[in-house]
Amino acid sequence: MKKIAVFTSGGDSPGMNACVRAVVRTAIYKGLDVYGIYRGYEGMIEGDIKKMYSHSVSNIIQRGGTILKSARSMEFKTPEGRKQAYENLVANGIEGIVAIGGDGTFTGAKIFQEEYGIPTVGCPGTIDNDLYGTDYTIGFDTAVNTALEAIDKIRDTAAAHDRIFFIEVMGRDAGFIAVDCGIGGGAEFVMVPETKTDLNKVVKSMKNLRKSKTSSIVVVAEGDEEGNAEVIMNKVKERIKDENKDFKVTTLGHIQRGGSPTARDRVLGSLCGMAAVEGLIAGKMNCMAGVMNQQIVYTPFADCIGKEKPLSNEHLKLMEILSI
Numbered sequence: 001m002k003k004i005a006v007f008t009s010g011g012d013s014p015g016m017n018a019c020v021r022a023v024v025r026t027a028i029y030k031g032l033d034v035y036g037i038y039r040g041y042e043g044m045i046e047g048d049i050k051k052m053y054s055h056s057v058s059n060i061i062q063r064g065g066t067i068l069k070s071a072r073s074m075e076f077k078t079p080e081g082r083k084q085a086y087e088n089l090v091a092n093g094i095e096g097i098v099a100i101g102g103d104g105t106f107t108g109a110k111i112f113q114e115e116y117g118i119p120t121v122g123c124p125g126t127i128d129n130d131l132y133g134t135d136y137t138i139g140f141d142t143a144v145n146t147a148l149e150a151i152d153k154i155r156d157t158a159a160a161h162d163r164i165f166f167i168e169v170m171g172r173d174a175g176f177i178a179v180d181c182g183i184g185g186g187a188e189f190v191m192v193p194e195t196k197t198d199l200n201k202v203v204k205s206m207k208n209l210r211k212s213k214t215s216s217i218v219v220v221a222e223g224d225e226e227g228n229a230e231v232i233m234n235k236v237k238e239r240i241k242d243e244n245k246d247f248k249v250t251t252l253g254h255i256q257r258g259g260s261p262t263a264r265d266r267v268l269g270s271l272c273g274m275a276a277v278e279g280l281i282a283g284k285m286n287c288m289a290g291v292m293n294q295q296i297v298y299t300p301f302a303d304c305i306g307k308e309k310p311l312s313n314e315h316l317k318l319m320e321i322l323s324i
């Protein structure tokens, strides 16, 4: 293998730049030519592919976002789009690919590799932490810390005004961010897609809580089955029926996706980037390079996508105990 390419795709995440940097520098260190594909699968289809050098990735390890940019491509989901992408890779002599992204990115990579056979190794780049085959995903730690900083500030004003705040964090299908924010932010409740939210129980305990506490924080993952934070707040308000209680909603939104990555995300991104290139050279394909128990592990895309990564029962128990 002489030429490889790297791209970032799906939702960007802090630490993706560290990962790109490690891919580029590991490739050069190992004597390979390395190309950057811009805007994920969009750029692969449009042929937006440029050679990268060691200096191309200077001064980026501390930056959020991704220098390769990211996109969600509908066209790559079509056979015609993937054919065009393949032709562009062949035209550039690309023999191996590092795909940095989440489960959607790996779904596309798996289909593409099975159709056209270019070996692909993935790196877990998503803030959601919802990928089987790695203890943490690149960007999760930064996202949680960003959200926590905001929650701490909301707590100050919640306490000053005796208010109940419903704070929505990201997590379309996963509650990892919400649970860690709940524990770390001292929330009274956490609502996540993985577990059934019992609003009657919440209302009951909220009424009891209010005897001893004057303010409350409820962390809601955006994908909770009862709805988003606004919807849930209205349902709870309706059931509590107390004019004296003051309810507020804050949606943290995309602030969680940006910012300078934490040390953990920089190191994880760098490790996965290095491991992906080493994996390609060793003949690995159709798999993701992740880190479990401090060891680099290669997990088939089929498992990363198909197997559920459960929330930690210990974390859920801790949340319940600490919120009394």
Ligand SMILES: Nc1ncnc2c1ncn2[C@@H]1O[C@H](COP(=O)(O)OP(=O)(O)OP(=O)(O)O)[C@@H](O)[C@H]1O
Pocket: 009, 010, 011, 012, 041, 071, 072, 073, 074, 075, 076, 077, 078, 101, 102, 103, 104, 105, 106, 107, 108, 109, 111, 125, 126, 127, 128
């Ligand atoms: N079934 C599929 N077939 C082909 N390509 C796909 C498929 N699913 C996803 N992709 C490609 O992967 C891209 C990224 O997927 P998606 O938007 O779901 O983000 P992601 O990688 O899951 O990241 P995040 O978890 O941060 O949202 C899609 O825009 C699409 O181009």
Ligand SMILES: O=P(O)(O)OC[C@H]1O[C@](O)(CO)[C@@H](O)[C@@H]1O
Pocket: 011, 102, 126, 127, 128, 170, 171, 172, 173, 222, 257
């Ligand atoms: O606004 P976008 O780019 O569609 O992404 C939003 C989604 O991306 C994620 O941050 C990561 O997958 C989700 O938690 C969120 O729902």
